[in-house]
Amino acid sequence: xxxxxxxxxxxxxxxxxxxxxxxxxxxxxxxxxxxxxxxxxxxxxxxxxxxxxxxxxxxxxxxxxxxxxxxxxxxxxxxxxxxxxxxxxxxxxxxxxxxxxxxxxxxxxxxxxxxxxxxxxxxxxxxxxxxxxxxxxxxxxxxxxxxxxxxxxxxxxxxxxxxxxxxxxxxxxxxxxxxxxxxxxxxxxx
Numbered sequence: 429x430x431x432x433x434x435x436x437x438x439x440x441x442x443x444x445x446x447x448x449x450x451x452x453x454x455x456x457x458x459x460x461x462x463x464x465x466x467x468x469x470x471x472x473x474x475x476x477x478x479x480x481x482x483x484x485x486x487x488x489x490x491x492x493x494x495x496x497x498x499x500x501x502x503x504x505x506x507x508x509x510x511x512x513x514x515x516x517x518x519x520x521x522x523x524x525x526x527x528x529x530x531x532x533x534x535x536x537x538x539x540x541x542x543x544x545x546x547x548x549x550x551x552x553x554x555x556x557x558x559x560x561x562x563x564x565x566x567x568x569x570x571x572x573x574x575x576x577x578x579x580x581x582x583x584x585x586x587x588x589x590x591x592x593x594x595x596x597x598x599x600x601x602x603x604x605x606x607x608x609x610x611x612x613x614x615x616x617x618x
Contacts, residue, residue, distance in 0.1 A: 475569045476519040509583040
């Protein structure tokens, strides 16, 4: 990869080349991977965890884990899928650690949203996401926000692509009437 292309998005070939350099003991190229993925992993973690600060901490931990275990990465799946699998597992573990606190926060947020406060679409999206299991939220975020293919989602979530597709369709079907009701309610408030 040429120096003048350092700010250009990385291709899959560039990513594989950087991974090989890091596996060979070079630390400096790893910063290019961080720069390339940091924003996407942060958005993913923020949606999974629901807190900006916790997402920022998670991103740091995820890249540390990635660096520490990069020797385990093999080309049987894309590096992106491998990295998202680390992010997914990290977020699931973080949610398990704070499960009681998370439930209390969800209940508090639900009370706030239903106490006659003005709501906007971001509140509605947050409310909808909070009603999903961590697996469902993960699948929805990977498909809608990060636009991952069902094959990649299957790799990340350790399931078949067809299973990922079916689960996604079920989530959409379940959320569609809820979304319509919420948007209608928001329109009536204004």
